[in-house]
Amino acid sequence: MLGxxxxxxxxxxxxxxxxxxxxxxxxxxxxxxxxxxxxxxATCSAHNEAICSAINDCDMDDFARNVRTRxxxxxxxxxxxxxxxxxxxxxxxxxxxxxxLLDDGRRQVTAxxxxxxxxxxxxxxxxxxxxxxxxxxxxxxxxxxALETYLKKMPAMQTALTEKVLEELQELRHLAILLGRxxxxxxxxxxxxDRAEKSGSETENEIKVSLTMGRNDIADFLGxxxxxxxxTITKLKKMGVLEVPSNHSILIxxxxxxxxxxxxxx
Amino acid sequence: MLGxxxxxxxxxxxxxxxxxxxxxxxxxxxxxxxxxxxxxxATCSAHNEAICSAINDCDMDDFARNVRTRxxxxxxxxxxxxxxxxxxxxxxxxxxxxxxLLDDGRRQVTAxxxxxxxxxxxxxxxxxxxxxxxxxxxxxxxxxxALETYLKKMPAMQTALTEKVLEELQELRHLAILLGRxxxxxxxxxxxxDRAEKSGSETENEIKVSLTMGRNDIADFLGxxxxxxxxTITKLKKMGVLEVPSNHSILIxxxxxxxxxxxxxx
DNA sequence: CGGCTATTTGAGAGAAATCAAGGATAGTGG
DNA sequence: CCACTATCCTTGATTTCTCTCAAATAGCCG
Numbered sequence: 217m218l219g220x221x222x223x224x225x226x227x228x229x230x231x232x233x234x235x236x237x238x239x240x241x242x243x244x245x246x247x248x249x250x251x252x253x254x255x256x257x258a259t260c261s262a263h264n265e266a267i268c269s270a271i272n273d274c275d276m277d278d279f280a281r282n283v284r285t286r287x288x289x290x291x292x293x294x295x296x297x298x299x300x301x302x303x304x305x306x307x308x309x310x311x312x313x314x315x316x317l318l319d320d321g322r323r324q325v326t327a328x329x330x331x332x333x334x335x336x337x338x339x340x341x342x343x344x345x346x347x348x349x350x351x352x353x354x355x356x357x358x359x360x361x362a363l364e365t366y367l368k369k370m371p372a373m374q375t376a377l378t379e380k381v382l383e384e385l386q387e388l389r390h391l392a393i394l395l396g397r398x399x400x401x402x403x404x405x406x407x408x409x410d411r412a413e414k415s416g417s418e419t420e421n422e423i424k425v426s427l428t429m430g431r432n433d434i435a436d437f438l439g440x441x442x443x444x445x446x447x448t449i450t451k452l453k454k455m456g457v458l459e460v461p462s463n464h465s466i467l468i469x470x471x472x473x474x475x476x477x478x479x480x481x482x
Numbered sequence: 483m484l485g486x487x488x489x490x491x492x493x494x495x496x497x498x499x500x501x502x503x504x505x506x507x508x509x510x511x512x513x514x515x516x517x518x519x520x521x522x523x524a525t526c527s528a529h530n531e532a533i534c535s536a537i538n539d540c541d542m543d544d545f546a547r548n549v550r551t552r553x554x555x556x557x558x559x560x561x562x563x564x565x566x567x568x569x570x571x572x573x574x575x576x577x578x579x580x581x582x583l584l585d586d587g588r589r590q591v592t593a594x595x596x597x598x599x600x601x602x603x604x605x606x607x608x609x610x611x612x613x614x615x616x617x618x619x620x621x622x623x624x625x626x627x628a629l630e631t632y633l634k635k636m637p638a639m640q641t642a643l644t645e646k647v648l649e650e651l652q653e654l655r656h657l658a659i660l661l662g663r664x665x666x667x668x669x670x671x672x673x674x675x676d677r678a679e680k681s682g683s684e685t686e687n688e689i690k691v692s693l694t695m696g697r698n699d700i701a702d703f704l705g706x707x708x709x710x711x712x713x714t715i716t717k718l719k720k721m722g723v724l725e726v727p728s729n730h731s732i733l734i735x736x737x738x739x740x741x742x743x744x745x746x747x748x
Numbered sequence: 749c750g751g752c753t754a755t756t757t758g759a760g761a762g763a764a765a766t767c768a769a770g771g772a773t774a775g776t777g778g
Numbered sequence: 779c780c781a782c783t784a785t786c787c788t789t790g791a792t793t794t795c796t797c798t799c800a801a802a803t804a805g806c807c808g
Contacts, residue, residue: 316659320746324659339648344655368637381647382605388654389610393582393590395661396705400764431787439662441765446788463773463787480586666796697755707797712756729755729805749808756803765794772787778780 252286252357260356262308265332267380268356270372282362288312288349294335296346301338303357307331310353311428314345315436325437327387328429330415334380351428395439398480400448403438405478408458412468422459423468430463452477517553518623520546526622528574531598533646534622536638548628554578554615560601562612567604569623573597576619577694580611581702591703593653594695596681600646617694661705664746666714669704671744674724678734689734696729718743 257280263269271279285308288294294305297316312329326345329335335347335355367374394403408425416423427434435442449466452458457474459467468474523546529535537545551574554560560571563582578595592611595601601613601621633640660669674691682689693700701708715732718724723740725733734740 316655318659318663318746322663322746324662326655326658337648337651339652344652371634374640378644378647381644381651382603385603385647385651385654386605386610388651388658389582389592391658392592392654392661393584395658396590396702397584397588430785436662442787443766443789444764447764450788480584480588696753708755709757709798710796713796716756751808752806754803754805756801758801759799761796761798763794763796765792767792768790770787770789772785774783774785776781776783778782 252284256280256285257283260308262306262331262356266306266308266356267334267373267376268306270370270376271366272370275366275370279362279366282359284357286355286357288353288355290349290351292349294347294349294355295343297343299343301336301341301343301360303359304334304336304363305347306356306358307333307335308354308356311350312347312353312355313350313429313433313437314347316345323436324439325433326391327384328433328437334377337381337384350433400438400440400444401451401477402480403440404434404445404448404452405457405474407434407438408466408468409471409475409478412471416468421469423471425466425468427464427466518550519552520550522546522551523549526574528572528597528622532572532574532622533600533639533642534572536636536642537632538636541632541636545628545632548625550623552621552623554619554621556615556617558615560613560615560621561609563609565609567602567607567609567626569625570600570602570629571613572622572624573599573601574620574622577616578613578619578621579616579695579699579703580613582611589702590705591699592657593650594699594703600643603647603650616699666704666706666710667717667743668746669706670700670711670714670718671723671740673700673704674732674734675737675741675744678737682734687735689737691732691734693730693732 257263257268257276260266260268268276268279286294288310294312295301295303307329309331312335313325314327314329314335315323315325317323328350329347337344338360367377394406398406411425411427412418412423416425418424431442431445434440435445438445440448449458449460452474453460457468457470457477459469461467523529523534523542526532526534534542534545552560554576560578561567561569573595575597578601579591580593580595580601581589581591583589594616595613603610604626633643660672664672677691677693678684678689682691684690695703697708697711700706701711704711706714715724715726718740719726723734723736723743725735727733
């Protein structure tokens with residue numbers, strides 16, 4: 217509901233975000249072991265896409281004082297399902313996977329979140345998923361209490377956050393269609409197209425998509441087994457739709473074809 | 483994010499809501515054909531669970547003036563995907579299914595919404611799903627413009643709405659786990675348990691669950707075919723977990739067993 | 749009662765999961 | 779810099795489910 221902020225700013229500033237990993241904020245000895253530092257909001261590479269973009273310069277200093285930046289290593293968790301939700305996080309760089317587990321270990325990844333996206337949605341005070349880093353990732357840690365204060369004070373931030381939540385709703389709806397009604401080929405094609413749109417780098421006649429996550433994560437995201445993911449990628453490769461230069465990148469050779477495959481047009 | 487309103491008020495007042503169908507607001511000739519009438523907020527059966535509960539008595543009259551009530555017949559749509567989103571709706575009674583279609587007609591139902599729930603989430607001004615009545619349903623039609631005004635004026639309403647949206651997020655996450663990782667038996671069991679919790683009527687040693695929707699809707703919600711839904715229900719019947727007095731109701735004979743089946747414990 | 753639609757049931761095919769190796773890749777330490 | 783190991787990915791063979799196709803039955807409304 218509410219105003220319809222144009223959200224298509226998200227494809228910008230992605231390459232800057234990549235670099236952010238290298239120029240991490242200086243750590244101080246006290247917090248070194250936890251890789252937590254004072255937030256360098258002033259120079260944040262994700263600023264323009266994050267909800268913080270709604271903060272005006274005067275309030276920024278105050279905001280920065282309440283916020284911490286945290287480096288998360290691959291596989292490490294930011295928070296877990298059912299844990300008390302004291303923070304909301306904004307992804308600065310890298311990539312986070314949100315996942316839910318069944319008792320017997322089956323897993324469903326519900327989203328991959330990159331720079332500018334917000335994680336930590338809660339209900340009744342508890343997180344609703346596990347959040348883990350897929351690769352080296354920097355997140356910005358905002359205390360819920362502080363956030364609430366800012367949201368009240370800054371309607372633009374409230375709007376921006378609402379917009380993020382509605383985006384998330386839409387993505388989950390798309391995921392539901394994919395999981396419930398698409399074939400493996402359609403699933404993989406959809407996944408690659410979505411990633412290409414989000415962060416692909418397009419050259420003359422091909423698009424390079426980088427996969428920070430492994431086949432396992434892809435399988436648990438698409439509701440498939442790792443073998444089916446592998447076989448399906450191989451199939452698309454043999455068809456000539458794409459190439460696989462390495463385990464962590466895909467070259468889309470025929471975007472239109474892949475898009476058609478994603479929608480089920482044979 | 484934000485405050486954690488306790489949302490477990492939703493199991494109350496359901497029986498009242500059922501009656502609402504019978505005592506529909508009086509229609510006036512002018513709007514008769516469209517089944518749209520002035521909203522009878524003062525006597526609304528869904529008031530306590532709806533976001534309108536955040537409105538104080540003074541503002542209620544004003545609110546009622548902006549809002550219309552609409553009767554929707556089974557199969558009729560409230561809105562369609564990609565349609566311009568001029569209204570947000572609050573379900574007063576009956577049941578609405580939200581669904582998304584693929585080009586070739588495959589369908590994924592993403593939610594069933596009952597009294598007190600809000601539908602009409604939009605992004606960039608357009609609805610994200612089709613919304614259709616499953617049975618005779620009354621919805622309350624709130625112009626987005628008016629709603630925005632109220633949200634600004636009444637923080638409690640903003641909070642209530644945010645809470646609804648977060649609930650929806652959680653439900654979609656659960657749906658994703660179900661679609662991606664559960665077996666047909668687990669899917670049906672989960673579906674029935676959820677419905678029992680939401681609106682089941684419990685007697686001594688059994689719970690009656692009413693199914694307003696047909697097998698087709700259930701299939702499209704759970705990512706199955708209608709045949710598999712039918713076979714799975716038959717299987718559970720033969721196991722003795724439940725009985726099927728009619729096509730539109732299920733008697734859960736062993737709740738704990740069904741709960742275990744829902745979680746995959748054999 | 750008759751016709752329509754919804755649901756159940758059956759038989760068979762097809763597709764993805766499972767089980768089982770084999771190969772590639774990356775990270776470690778010599 | 780290279781060998782070594784652990785992990786990740788691919789490929790193959792087989793099994794098991796679920797879908798598909800087809801038909802019968804049951805429920806509902808006029």
